[in-house]
Amino acid sequence: MGHCSAQVLLFMLLKIAQTSAKDGVECVCEGNDCMEELCVGDQCFASVTLVGPAQGQAPTFRRGCLVGPDPPLMTCKAASNYVVECCTLPMCNANTSSQALLSQLLTAPQSEPVRYCVETLVLLVLGPVGLLGLLSLLAVLMCRRLHRSRLERLHEYDPEQGAIDGLIASNVGDSTLADLLDHSCTSGSGSGLPFLVQRTVARQISLVECVGKGRYGEVWRGQWQGENVAVKIFSSRDEKSWFRETEIYNTVLLRHENILGFMASDMTSRNSSTQLWLITHYHEYGSLYDYLSRVAVEMSDGLNMAASVASGLVHLHTEIFGTEGKPAIAHRDLKSKNILVKKDMRCCIADLGLAVTHSQSDNQLDVGNNPKVGTKRYMAPEVLDESIQMDCFDAYKRVDVWAFGLVLWEVARRTISNGIVEEYKPPFYDLVPSDPSFDDMRKVVCVEQQRPFIPNRWFSDPTLSALVKLMKECWYQNPSARLTALRIKKTLDKIYSSLEKGKADC
Template sequence: MSTTLDRDKTACLDGLPPGTRSMLLVLEESDSGSGFGSTKLHVATISKQIRLGSKIGAGRFGTVSRGTFKGEAVAVKIFRDADLLSFDNEREIFETRMLRHPQILRFIGSDRVDKGLLHELWIVTEYHPLGSLHDFLLENVITIDIFNSLITSAAKGLAFLHDGYDGTTNSCKPQFVHRDVKSRNIMVKEDLTCAIGDLGLAIVKPPGGTIPQHIAEKYKCGTVRYLAPEILNSTMSSYEFESYQRADVYSFSLVMWETLCRVEEGEVKARSAERVIPYIEWTERDPTDEQMTDVVCTRNLRPPENPQWDGNKKIQYVTEIIQSCWSANPTARYTAFQLKTRLDYKISEEEEDNKEQLQQQEQLVQVQDDYEDEDEDEEVDAEVDAQFDPNKRLPGPRRFSMAGIKQLQKRIFGAQSRDIEMVPLAGMASRGNAKVHDQEQLETKNGTRTIENTKDPKDPLLRNL
């Protein structure tokens, strides 16, 4: 059996023993393997093409560092060996066909990096310099318009995860639940929209919709501060996929509350950044399951609302949505799609209102301009009449404003006449014309002669000129 490879492929095998060289050549052309897909030789994995930079964060499963890959800034999430299951789960979710969406963190690749006795598990995604929504809110006070941009885009990302979509061929995008929705797992893009990331706990809807037993029996996972009441008190229908979607919506309502707390609009003032933590009034910074169960379920408390929100219609609309989404009754909450639709509708309504107000302002300005033009015309008419009325004539030479001259021109020659060219006296003299009382001197080929004024004194408009 003869195998033909180009020079680049054979060059990397130079120097190997003939037997090893032959075995590798056979494997290169073979589709068989150990169950992980076709066995192809790669000169460099993605980790070898990334220049790793400083650490920018840390989480439950490891650290996140900034890196550079083919000239693009990337974020590298590094798992420990012990978190192999979470790494594999997140990688498989990211690699799902048709998962691409502007509000889902863009996946670039994954790798397993040998570090001697240990291995590092890498997931590489796009990098956003503004950081997570949590970090962004710590450093910034926002307007209600920025709130709408951040939260509506994040809601679109959550709705996309929850919903399934059919493709144009045999492929489709399945339904997912996130199971760890919080402000630290939502990234802020440079255009002030959001992208949902950290899919390590996400699960896909299985055929038939029934959750597997190994997941259903250990459904209490995620960040305890953001867990829904039915998860905290162990009353959730853990075998139903929709139950996890409702729990995601509850968690998202707390993200909405956090973001709204940093809004300053009119008389509404922002909450201090260190106090923008759900339930911080009644819990420690790292609460236990028992503490959160007591606060959320037994006492049925929810994060406090700013009294200044009551006087702002835009904010009141948002608080009504939040109250629905953190209801103790899971079936009373909006779905992610309904939540996205409600937020989208409000923004469209506000844009229409703003457009209508702008049109009204433009119409008002036009009416004012029309009135000013009419007033100006009346003043000019009065000026012209005064100049020709012997009883109103002012002493001295007649002097017209430019508007008065144009009005006089229209009255003499008609509304469609062209403007008379106004020539300064000095310019008239330079042309050889000079006015002396009621006579004119004209320069001709035979010299200068004087002619009498030929104006018709019977013309009522010109009689007194």
């Protein structure tokens, strides 16, 4: 494509390279896209780009991380106006200088006219813009047509008969939910099933038993082709929460082992009334609140629970760059009742109806149109005294961290140490009523600046003592002083490693 197209390709690949990885080598991160001085990926890179040498502009120098097997294959090379050098050892890009990279630049052909770059830029900019405009127009027309068709089918056909749904069902066949979800994830359709399959699955589910009720409606255990599923049925007055949760769950790349597995969402007519269904994986242990109320946990299980919630929160808070990227998401209502316990004693985060999203590319903050706020007992000081920066996405992440500290306190109370454990109690149980008001919580948290009670026995156990330090760093009155979700996860991993090492030494 020439110098400019190579420059554009390099910029896109370097943006993808900023995606944070769960495991890998630690590298120096330098450049406009770096949030911190270090990053973690599969490889380290250092690059230099001649932005416009004809105009006397200085070269651009960057260092950072590459993630996954594909980007390095396409990125690590040299051309006439850029060089990208990669390596696989920790901090191996620390000593790479721009001068060393500039010496590797290939010689540009002397006969290439300047207008070639301008013409290429015109094609690269105007061509996609025109195509995007055409596709946008077609998308709007298709959405309107599908919406009308959806409403017509909703009112004209009995879902129990499945006259039209039977046609779609033939494509579903005898596939399991795991098969359908695997196909969905590889086809880039979001974290749930394809939309038409979502309707088919929803219409074929039989409700077995009600397993929970709340302000939003009810949760039922249902069955689809012999598999258990959870069906959250929203009340009609809570349509905005249903719509928002559906919207968030259909975000591409949201699927994660510590985020509740979403399968389908449907607006269906039953018994002459409209029902709003959200269908997810079913976890028989129920919420973390329910589980801790019934069961005391061993130290390793308690740490696993806490670390898995932190891992899910890291995934939510992290933006994934790229054409099919994921925005950063803040939960806004994190609490033990919105966390589910899986059979392996790890947890997954649920209930995304109040979530907000943010994308750095356009600096767009999407708070949805749901007027509800979070749970008063878990509200951070800046929410209670209304000093939160509503237009700052980081402010919402810090609210999540405050709530995580309270969840960590709940887990610690039910963790057995030296044969001792406390009975389950919610945060601030000794300071506010069972259903505290906004003013009750503001007085305790903002005016008196009190925090949940820490029993003395925790300080005699090294693991619980480390957890106390961690939760206190989530509870700073100043939001900007609180830990990030990633730092919390790394700290919990270290605490778990210390616990396992202690067992081995014994």
